[in-house]
Amino acid sequence: xxxxYPDAFGMVLVNRFIKRPLFVYVLGSDINLYTRSTLRRxxxxxxxxxxxxxxxxxxxxxxxxxxxxxxxxxxSVIPRGIDTNRFYPIDQKEARQSLxxxxxxxxxxxxxxxxxxxxxxxxxxxxxxxxxxxxDLLFLMVGEGPQRGFLEKIIAKQGMEKTVRLV
Numbered sequence: 001x002x003x004x005y006p007d008a009f010g011m012v013l014v015n016r017f018i019k020r021p022l023f024v025y026v027l028g029s030d031i032n033l034y035t036r037s038t039l040r041r042x043x044x045x046x047x048x049x050x051x052x053x054x055x056x057x058x059x060x061x062x063x064x065x066x067x068x069x070x071x072x073x074x075x076s077v078i079p080r081g082i083d084t085n086r087f088y089p090i091d092q093k094e095a096r097q098s099l100x101x102x103x104x105x106x107x108x109x110x111x112x113x114x115x116x117x118x119x120x121x122x123x124x125x126x127x128x129x130x131x132x133x134x135x136d137l138l139f140l141m142v143g144e145g146p147q148r149g150f151l152e153k154i155i156a157k158q159g160m161e162k163t164v165r166l167v
Contacts, residue, residue, distance in 0.1 A: 004030040005040055008047035021052040028057065029117045031064055045069065105138040114145030114166075124154050124164065131163045139164040 001007040001024055008024040015022055024047065035041040045068060048054055054075045056062040062075045096103055108127070112118055120141065127139045141151070141164065148166065155164050 001025070002027060004044045004048055005034045006043075008051060009043045012047045012050045015050070022050065023053050023055065024048060024051045025055045026057070026061060026065065028061060031061055031068075033117055035068060041068070048074075101140075102138065104136065106136055108137060108139045109142070110140070111142045114141070114143045114147045114151060116147060118147075120147060120151055121154065124151065124158070124160070127160060127164050128158055131160065137163065140167055141165070142167045 001011050001022070004024055004026050008022070011022055026048075030044070035044055048065070048070050051074075054065065054070065056065065056075055056077045057080050059077050059079075062072070062077050065075055066072045093103065095101075101107065110118075110120070110123060114120060123139070123141070127137070130137055152166060155161060155166070
C-alpha cells in the first residue's frame with residue numbers, strides 16, 4: 001500500500017483475515033505530518049511494525065522512521081527517479097520562451113497535489129503580501145487536486161490572476 005495512514009493501518013486490520021505479506025510505501029506527509037497527532041502516530045507505528053517491509057522515497061524520511069522507533073533493517077529507500085529524456089537543463093531564456101513565461105519576473109514554483117496538507121492557502125497569503133512590496137514575482141502552481149476550485153476562488157477574490165497562475 002501507499003501511505004502509512006490511513007492505508008497501511010486499514011490493511012493491517014484487513015490482513016488479520018487475509019494473512020498476506022504487507023509492504024508499505026511511505027511518501028512524506030504520512031510520516032512528516034500525520035505523526036504529529038498522538039493517536040495517528042500510534043496507529044502508524046502499529047501498522048509499520050506489522051508490515052512485512054517498508055519502502056521510503058527518501059533517506060531523510062527513513063531516518064525519521066528510525067527516530068520513531070522502526071527497525072532500520074525493516075526499511076529500504078527507493079528514491080524517486082527522473083526521466084532524463086523528458087527533464088533536463090536548458091537555457092533559461094529558451095525555457096521561458098517555450099512556456100510563454102515573462103523574462104522580467106522571478107518565478108516561485110510549486111509542483112504537487114493541490115491538497116489540504118500542502119498548505120497552499122498560506123502560499124497564496126505570502127503571494128498577496130509580497131505583491132504589495134514587489135511586482136517582479138510570478139507564482140506558478142502546477143498540479144491537480146481537491147483544493148483547486150477553492151484556490152481559484154481565492155485568486156479571483158484577491159485579484160491575483162496576474163500574480164498567481166494555476167497550471
